[in-house]
Amino acid sequence: MNTDWQLAAKAENFVITTSRLLIRPLTQQDLQLYLDLYTNTETMVFVGETLQAEKAKNSFQIALRLNAKTPFKRLFLTIVEQGRCAGLCAINQWNSETAQVEVGIMLLRPWHGQGYAAEALAALIQRVQQQFYTAVIKGDLDPENKAAVQLVVKTGFQPDLNCSRTYWVKHNDALVPF
Template sequence: MSFELSSERLILRPLRPGDAPALAAYRSDPAVARYQGWVLPYSVQDAGQLIAEMAGRVPGDRVSESGGWVQIGLESRAEGVLLGDVALNTSGRQAEIGVTLTAQAQGRGYAAEALRALISHAFGSLKLEQVRAEIDPRNVAALRLLLTLGFRHTATEYGGYLNRGEWTDNAVYTVTEEEWLT
């Protein structure tokens, strides 16, 4: 099954084998990876393995009873280059989202644009009722992004997330279909 979403400046599409070098490069950038859970450095082989695991998956796929992450590439319409990726993990009537952008693409509105398209797809085509995001509360950019998109803070687990040997807080933000549509 094929999948593609479009926005004004982006194409949200499956990751491709040719994306591996770019994916590895931005995921290996310590500033980009600071609040993410993957191991550094993130090699081209790691990227290739992720891309292979995602082959054929589309948003809404449930790989197991608890759901399954689907990573989606963000391609610039103007330049045709990979700017980052978004992720969706559906479980029941809800989903969790994530986003990662290259350092060069950050601060230009791409994350909001991509997540608007993905969340609209989740509520529209996938008929989900709630979308959530979990972030390290020190990630001010992610916090601003979620608030801009209309998410509300619903919980914080203090010292509940082990990331690179450090126990960090984990803040949960949610938006319901009803909130999204208003």
Template sequence: MLELYTDRLRIRSLQDHDWENFLALHLDPDINRYVRIPEPVEVIHQKFEQRAKTWSYASGDWLTLVIESLETNEFIGLTGFHCQHLEEQRAEVGYLLARTSHGKGYATESLQAVIDWACLSLKVHKFVGYCAKDNIASARVMEKCGFQLEGVFRQQFKIGDLWLDECAYGLLAGERQR
């Protein structure tokens, strides 16, 4: 089981008892406003089952980690990445935080810890992150971690009837915040 620590957080492997929190995040329309229309419970459960399995970098699967308060053990959210191109040592990052945890710096703190671990343990060369252009909070998280805007894809994806522009951010391992 993977465990990472920051001053305020414990970041650990997803486990079976995390199902209710995983489901709540994936069903919350406000949290998913810039990500997707919430999927059916069966689809979310399949995603959970896959992500709760033992993870390996070479699998290309998402490493999904639970973010908890070090002080209270309270569930804060999820963070992680998946290897897009193993031979190119490139990984896509992602995070979802419970609404009660927004605006407290947890996404930045946890993402920074994951990036540091991946650079040291897995020799990831480049991290990429995507967010809807209107998702200012997510863009700020990446920028605080040192990501740079590399491009904007116009009307890149659709949520319901709404086409959204998507921003692509990149961070080279050598440029990461320390």
């Protein structure tokens, strides 16, 4: 990893403000949000295993430790709207050797269908591109998750014709995995 990437891969570089949202690194005060998301079967249906409370608490502590690493390889960010925690987004599977980044997002039910996911995702993508200008940004989503498919299409991403789980975004007139 070169020095520029090491300097960019710091949690404090990912405090993002949009017209309605503050996106900031996960903190100890976000435990309930984390539990509400990762222990909810409906939320986790397309994400992965629904966690029991104790396992979710342990996962949360791991997330906090990952956020504290510099440079990070995985970063968890809290999405806040008017002082209320709305969800999480993340930079996953950071690979400095291949310059690949995967992003993801999860919102609590009250924030669904109001454009918050698109706003947060667009802001995260923009910041990743600013910090890691050569990064390949990708997303892996279940094609049965119609809301996620609609979100990525709405925000300008295009499906990979060879892999139904991968989406691409236009970046500098080239398709880049999202």
